[in-house]
Amino acid sequence: MTCSEFQKSLPYIIDGGGTEEEQGHLEACPVCSDLVADLRYIAECAKLLVPMEDPSPRVWKSIEKALGEEGLARSARRSS
Amino acid sequence: MTTTKKVLASGISEQEAIERAQQGDPECFEALYGLHKRRVYSLCLRMTGNTAEAEDLTQEAFLQLYRKIGTFRGESAFSTWLHRLSVNVVLMRLRKKGLPEVSLEETLEPQQEDGPRKDVGTVDNVLAGSIDRVNLQRAVDSLPPGYRIVFILHDVEGYEHNEIAEMMGCSIGNSKSQLHKARLKLRELLKQSKAEKAAGRR
Secondary structure, X not given: OOHXXXXXXXXXXXXXXXXXXXXXXXXXXXXXXXXHHHHHHHHXXXXXXXXXXXXXXXXXXXXXXXXXHHOOOOOOOOOO | OOHHHOEOOOOOEHHHHHHHHHOOXXXXXXXXXXXXXXXXXXXXHHHHOOHHHHHHHHHHXXXXXXXXXXXXXXOOOHHHHHHHHHHHHHHHHHXXXXXXXXXXXXXXXXXXXXXXXXXXXXXXXXXXXXXXXHHHHXXXXXXXXXXXXXXXHHXXXXXXXXXXXXXXXXXXXXXXXXXXXXXHHHHHHHHHHHHHHXXXXX
């Protein structure tokens, strides 16, 4: 199996799939095994982006104003 | 924490706040905003990479919520329902701005410009241990919008490909393909970042 053939199946291999032949290539080829390791590492690291940030208080003020203009709410008295 | 167990500062449960907001109570709606603003805003920020746009989209998402909260029937958790509503608001905005549609003819074959280079097989070149939040965020922000959205929805927010396909109006295969290309592009960007950092230390 060539690297090119192996890499055509990469999306499935990354998710833990792959045939016996593909697994064999993965173990034997340093280029492809590095590639798979990197792509799995990137997927794992995605959770680093989960931390949350608060919006500026002006967002609520804008919502309150828009609701008032649309007549959707009587008024929300407090701002957050 | 489940919907029914969340207790707001006013002493009422989230469930009660939802029911009252459905009847048009603005203070309960504000309480729901307080409870969910962080998650909605963070989602908008990650998907757009732009603070002003994320604020505008957060506003739009909560206005949509106010208009649609009467249709919430509790079939899923309120936070899940609101999250999905917010994703749709962002996608609608991006489509209006001309988010490139995912080609239905696109195959899973790696394209020349997206494929890995052959010179990346040495131990020094692997990414392991080199990714932190700052360099990952920077790389994600520089992805083309279509790649960024699928990466955020799948790898960060945890949506399945069938859900992404439904939201984006594309096939499951295309969602998988876009995700794969996004990860390949991120790899390239993160390797550049790693190389620049190493060069800076010399």
